[in-house]
Amino acid sequence: MNAFAASAPLQAGWSRRASTFLHGRPGFYLSLLLLPPLLWFGTVYLGSLFTLLANSFYAIDEFTAKIVYEPTLATFKQVLTQPAHIDIIVRTLVMAVAVTIACAVIAFPVANYMARYASPRMKALFYVGVMLPMWTSYLVKVYAWRLILAKQGILSWFVDTLGLTPVLEAVLRLPAVGGPSLASSYLGMFIVFVYMWLPYMILPLAAALERVPESLLQASADLGARPSQTFRNVVVPLALPGLAAGSVFTFSLTLGDYIIPSVVGAPGYFIGMMVYQQQGTAGNIPLAAAFSVVPIVLIMIYLTLAKRAGAFDAL
Amino acid sequence: MTSAIEFKDVSRVYGDVRAVNGVSLRIATGEFFAMLGPSGSGKTTCLRLIAGFEAPDSGAVLLDGQDVTSRPPYERDVNTVFQDYALFPHMSVLENVAYGLRVRKVAGAEQTRRAMEMLELVKLGALAQRRPSQLSGGQRQRVSLARALINKPRVLLLDEPLGALDLKLREEMQIELKNLQRQLGITFIFVTHDQGEALSMADRVAVFNQGRIEQLDTPRMLYTRPATSFVARFVGSANVAEGELARRLMGSAEPFAIRAENIRIALPGESQDDNVIRCNGKLLDVQYHGAMSRCQVQLDTGEIFAAAVSEHSGNGRFAPGCAVVLSWTASDAVQLRSEPAA
Amino acid sequence: MSRSALNRPSLGTRIGAFVGLAFLNVPVLVIILYAFTTDDRTYAFPLPGVTLRWFEAALARSDIWAAMRLSLSVAALATLLAMILGSLTALAMSRSRFWGKEAITFMLVLPIALPGIVTGLALLAAIKAARIDPGFWTIVVGHTTFCVVIVYNNFVARLRRMPQNWIEASMDLGADGFQTFRHIVLPHAATALLAGGMLAFALSFDEIIVTLFTAGHERTLPIWFFNELFRPRERPITNVVAVVVMIVTLIPILLAYYLTRPTEERS
Numbered sequence: 052m053n054a055f056a057a058s059a060p061l062q063a064g065w066s067r068r069a070s071t072f073l074h075g076r077p078g079f080y081l082s083l084l085l086l087p088p089l090l091w092f093g094t095v096y097l098g099s100l101f102t103l104l105a106n107s108f109y110a111i112d113e114f115t116a117k118i119v120y121e122p123t124l125a126t127f128k129q130v131l132t133q134p135a136h137i138d139i140i141v142r143t144l145v146m147a148v149a150v151t152i153a154c155a156v157i158a159f160p161v162a163n164y165m166a167r168y169a170s171p172r173m174k175a176l177f178y179v180g181v182m183l184p185m186w187t188s189y190l191v192k193v194y195a196w197r198l199i200l201a202k203q204g205i206l207s208w209f210v211d212t213l214g215l216t217p218v219l220e221a222v223l224r225l226p227a228v229g230g231p232s233l234a235s236s237y238l239g240m241f242i243v244f245v246y247m248w249l250p251y252m253i254l255p256l257a258a259a260l261e262r263v264p265e266s267l268l269q270a271s272a273d274l275g276a277r278p279s280q281t282f283r284n285v286v287v288p289l290a291l292p293g294l295a296a297g298s299v300f301t302f303s304l305t306l307g308d309y310i311i312p313s314v315v316g317a318p319g320y321f322i323g324m325m326v327y328q329q330q331g332t333a334g335n336i337p338l339a340a341a342f343s344v345v346p347i348v349l350i351m352i353y354l355t356l357a358k359r360a361g362a363f364d365a366l
Numbered sequence: 367m368t369s370a371i372e373f374k375d376v377s378r379v380y381g382d383v384r385a386v387n388g389v390s391l392r393i394a395t396g397e398f399f400a401m402l403g404p405s406g407s408g409k410t411t412c413l414r415l416i417a418g419f420e421a422p423d424s425g426a427v428l429l430d431g432q433d434v435t436s437r438p439p440y441e442r443d444v445n446t447v448f449q450d451y452a453l454f455p456h457m458s459v460l461e462n463v464a465y466g467l468r469v470r471k472v473a474g475a476e477q478t479r480r481a482m483e484m485l486e487l488v489k490l491g492a493l494a495q496r497r498p499s500q501l502s503g504g505q506r507q508r509v510s511l512a513r514a515l516i517n518k519p520r521v522l523l524l525d526e527p528l529g530a531l532d533l534k535l536r537e538e539m540q541i542e543l544k545n546l547q548r549q550l551g552i553t554f555i556f557v558t559h560d561q562g563e564a565l566s567m568a569d570r571v572a573v574f575n576q577g578r579i580e581q582l583d584t585p586r587m588l589y590t591r592p593a594t595s596f597v598a599r600f601v602g603s604a605n606v607a608e609g610e611l612a613r614r615l616m617g618s619a620e621p622f623a624i625r626a627e628n629i630r631i632a633l634p635g636e637s638q639d640d641n642v643i644r645c646n647g648k649l650l651d652v653q654y655h656g657a658m659s660r661c662q663v664q665l666d667t668g669e670i671f672a673a674a675v676s677e678h679s680g681n682g683r684f685a686p687g688c689a690v691v692l693s694w695t696a697s698d699a700v701q702l703r704s705e706p707a708a
Numbered sequence: 709m710s711r712s713a714l715n716r717p718s719l720g721t722r723i724g725a726f727v728g729l730a731f732l733n734v735p736v737l738v739i740i741l742y743a744f745t746t747d748d749r750t751y752a753f754p755l756p757g758v759t760l761r762w763f764e765a766a767l768a769r770s771d772i773w774a775a776m777r778l779s780l781s782v783a784a785l786a787t788l789l790a791m792i793l794g795s796l797t798a799l800a801m802s803r804s805r806f807w808g809k810e811a812i813t814f815m816l817v818l819p820i821a822l823p824g825i826v827t828g829l830a831l832l833a834a835i836k837a838a839r840i841d842p843g844f845w846t847i848v849v850g851h852t853t854f855c856v857v858i859v860y861n862n863f864v865a866r867l868r869r870m871p872q873n874w875i876e877a878s879m880d881l882g883a884d885g886f887q888t889f890r891h892i893v894l895p896h897a898a899t900a901l902l903a904g905g906m907l908a909f910a911l912s913f914d915e916i917i918v919t920l921f922t923a924g925h926e927r928t929l930p931i932w933f934f935n936e937l938f939r940p941r942e943r944p945i946t947n948v949v950a951v952v953v954m955i956v957t958l959i960p961i962l963l964a965y966y967l968t969r970p971t972e973e974r975s
Binding site: 084095096098159160163167180181182186192196197201202207249304306322346 | 716717718720721722723724725728729731732733735736738739742750751752753754792793794796797799800804806812815816818819821822823824825826827829830831832833834836837849852853856884885886887910914916917920921930933934937946947950951953954957958961965
C-alpha cells in the first residue's frame with residue numbers, strides 16, 4: 052500500500068520530522084522564531100523603558116536623598132516649572148533647531164550634486180566621502196574637533212594666517228554664541244553638532260533627490276522655467292520628504308546628546324547633560340527620568356510634524 | 367486503476383477571491399495533461415496545489431490514490447519545472463541537477479553519474495560546469511527539466527514551460543517535451559495560457575475559467591465540440607451567438623458556436639451552394655494570415671463575426687466596407703451549454 | 709545616462725558640494741596627523757615635529773590593553789547575540805504577514821530611534837530596580853539591544869530580495885526546511901548576515917552614550933577615551949588611541965561594504 056514511500060527513499064530523521072511538523076503549522080513556526088527576540092525586547096528593553104517611566108513618577112526625598120516610591124507628578128512639575136530647567140530645555144531645543152537648519156543648508160548642495168550631477172565615479176567618491184566620516188568613531192570625531200578648535204589649534208592657525216584673528220575675536224565676544232575660545236563656546240558646540248550629524252542629513256536627501264525623474268526637470272525647463280525657478284518650484288518640493296527624514300535624525304540626535312556639550316562648549320547645561328548628571332553625581336534618578344521624557348515628547352511632536360511633510364516615505 | 371492525480375472538490379481562497387472553486391478532476395498515469403486558461407483562472411494555483419506549495423482550504427488532493435493534501439512538497443513524488451526556471455545561481459549546472467540527489471543523501475559519485483546522465487538526456491552534457499547565469503534561456507529550460515527529472519518523479523509539473531522562449535525554440539521544445547514524455551512514461555502536467563500549445567501537445571486539456579474547469583476533453587473534442595461559449599471563444603476563437611441572435615439564426619435561443627473556417631463568405635448575388643443558414647453583414651477588415659485570411663464582418667444585427675477565406679478562393683474581391691453574405695451548414699454549428707448567470 | 713545641457717550644476721552647487729565633502733573629511737585627517745606630533749602639551753599647529761614614539765608608548769600601556777580587550781569581548785558577544793536575535797526575527801518577518809508585525813519592527817528600531825541617553829538611563833533604572841551589579845554583562849545586554857536592528861535590517865533586506873521560488877524549487881526537489889535553509893537560503897543571505905554582524909560589531913566597539921550608564925566600574929575603550937578627554941594624562945597617547953579606535957571600527961565597516969556590494973549573481 053505504501054508505494055509512495057517505497058518509491059521515494061526519504062530518511063525520516065528527526066530534522067525531517069521536525070520540518071514536516073513545522074511546515075503544517077506556520078503559526079507555531081513563526082512564534083518559535085519570534086519567541087527569543089520578543090522575550091529579549093519584552094523584558095530587557097520594554098521592561099527598562101517602563102522602569103524609566105515609572106521612575107519619572109517618583110520623587111526624591113529632599114532630606115534623606117532617597118527615592119520615595121509613591122506615584123507623584125512633583126518631579127515633572129519640577130522639570131517644567133523651575134526656571135533653570137526651562138532654560139535647559141529651551142537651550143537644547145534652540146540648538147537642535149539651529150543645527151537642523153544648518154545641516155539642511157550645508158547638505159543640500161552636497162546631496163544635489165551627488166544625486167544629480169556627479170559622474171558615476173564622482174558619485175561613488177561622494178558616497179564614500181560621506182559614509183566614511185559618518186561611520187568613523189563618534190568619540191574620535193568629537194576629539195578631533197577639540198584639536199581643531201583648541202586655542203593654538205588648526206583653526207586658530209588658519210584664521211591667523213589669513214589675518215582674520217580680529218574677526219574671530221569679535222565673534223567670540225558676541226553675547227550668546229561666544230566664549231573664551233571656540234572650544235568653549237556655543238558656536239564651537241554648534242559647529243561640532245553640525246559636523247557630527249551632517250551625513251545623516253545628506254544621505255536621505257540624496258536618496259530623495261535621486262528619485263526626482265530627469266524628465267520632470269526637462270518638462271519644467273521646456274515650459275520656460277529658468278534653472279533657479281525649476282530648483283525652487285520642482286526640486287525643493289520633491290526633496291522635502293528627504294529633508295524631513297534627515298531632519299528627524301539631526302533634531303533627535305542633538306536633543307539626546309550629552310557628550311558633545313560636555314567635551315566642547317559653554318558652561319550652560321543641555322538636557323542630555325542634565326540627565327547624565329542627575330542620575331550620576333546627584334543620584335536623583337526620578338529627576339533624570341523625568342528629564343529624559345522631555346526629548347521623547349519633543350521628538351514625538353517633531354515626528355508628527357515630519358510625518359505630515361511625508362518624511363517617512365523617504366526613509 | 368488509480369489515477370496519477372485526483373482532485374476532490376478542491377477550493378483555494380485568497381481573501382475574497384476563490385482562486386480555485388470546487389475543482390474535481392482525475393489525471394491518468396502516463397498522460398500528457400494540459401491546464402489551459404487565461405491568467406487568474408486558477409490553473410497555476412492547481413499546479414501549486416499538486417506540488418504542495420499551497421494547501422487547499424477544502425477538498426483533497428490525491429497522488430497515486432494517496433491523500434497528500436497536507437504533505438509538504440518534499441514528501442510528494444512530484445517535481446516542478448518553474449516558469450522562470452528557478453535555478454540556484456550559486457551552484458553550477460551539474461550541482462543544480464544533482465541537488466535532488468544531494469538532499470536525499472545519495473553518495474557523491476552516484477550523484478555526479480546520474481546528474482551527468484540527465485544532462486546528456488537534455489543534450490547539455492558539455493555545459494555541466496557552467497553557472498546558470500552563463501546559459502541562454504533555452505539552456506536554462508533544459509537544466510530545469512533535467513533537475514526536475516532526476517528524482518524520477520511520478521508526475522512532472524511544468525509551469526508555462528515555454529513562455530519565455532522565442533517562437534522557433536518554442537516549437538522545438540514542444541516536440542522535445544513530447545518525445546521525452548513518451549520515452550520516460552511519466553505523467554506530465556503543464557500549465558499554459560497558449561491554446562495552440564495545449565492543443566498540439568496534450569492528450570487531454572482542462573480549460574479553466576474563474577477558478578473552475580469549464581471543459582475537460584481531448585484537444586479534438588475541445589476544438590470541434592466546445593461545451594461553453596467561454597471554451598469556444600478561448601480555444602480557436604470561434605464565433606458565438608447567444609440569445610436573440612441565436613434565435614434569429616438557428617430558431618432557438620440556445621447559444622451556439624461556429625468556427626471561422628466553417629463560414630463561407632460571398633458577395634451578395636453570388637452562388638451560395640447548399641449552405642442553409644445565411645446572414646448579411648458588412649466587411650470591416652481583412653487580416654492576412656498566409657494560407658488563410660480572416661475577415662471581420664459586422665452582421666446587420668451589430669455583432670461581429672469572423673470568417674476565414676483561403677488564399678486560392680479569390681479573396682481579392684473583398685474590400686473593407688463592401689456588403690457580404692455569410693453562410694454555414696447547420697451541422698457545423700455547435701450547440702453550447704447555456705451558462706449560469708454570473 | 710545622458711547628461712543634457714540642463715543637467716549641469718551651477719558654480720554654487722559645485723563649490724558647496726566640494727566644500728561640504730572637505731568639511732566632513734578634514735577632521736578625520738587631522739586625527740591621523742596628530743598621532744605623529746612631537747608636541748605633548750598643547751594642540752599646536754603646524755606640528756612642531758613628527759615622531760612614531762607615541763605608538764610605542766601606547767603599546768606599553770596596560771590600561772589601554774585592558775580597555776581594548778574588554779571592548780573587543782563586549783563587541784564580539786553583543787554581535788553574536790544580535791546576530792542570533794536579528795536573524796531569527798528576519799526569518800520570521802521576511803515573508804509572512806501577521807498581526808502585530810508593525811509593532812515588532814517599531815520595537816526593534818526604538819533603541820536607536822530614541823536618544824541614546826533614554827535607552828541608557830532606562831537600562832540603568834532597570835539595573836538598579838533589579839539590584840544587579842552593573843558590569844560586563846550589563847554592557848553586553850545594552851549593546852545587544854541596539855545592535856539587533858542593524859543585523860535584522862541587513863538580513864531581512866537580502867531575504868526579501870531572494871525569489872520565493874528558489875525555496876519552492878528546493879523543497880520540490882526533496883529538501884526539507886532545514887536542508888533548504890542550509891543549501892539555499894544561507895548561501896544566498898550569509899554575506900548580508902555577516903555584514904550586519906560587522907556593522908553591529910563596529911557600533912558596539914565604538915559605543916559610549918549607553919555604555920556610560922551600564923558599565924558600572926568597567927572601562928571599555930571609549931570610556932577610557934572619554935575619561936582621557938577630561939583628565940588627560942598623556943595627550944599624545946590619546947591621539948594614538950584615537951587612530952587605533954578609528955581603524956578598528958572602519959575595518960569591519962569596509963568589510964561589510966565589500967560583502968554587500970551589488971553583484972551580478974542574479975538569474
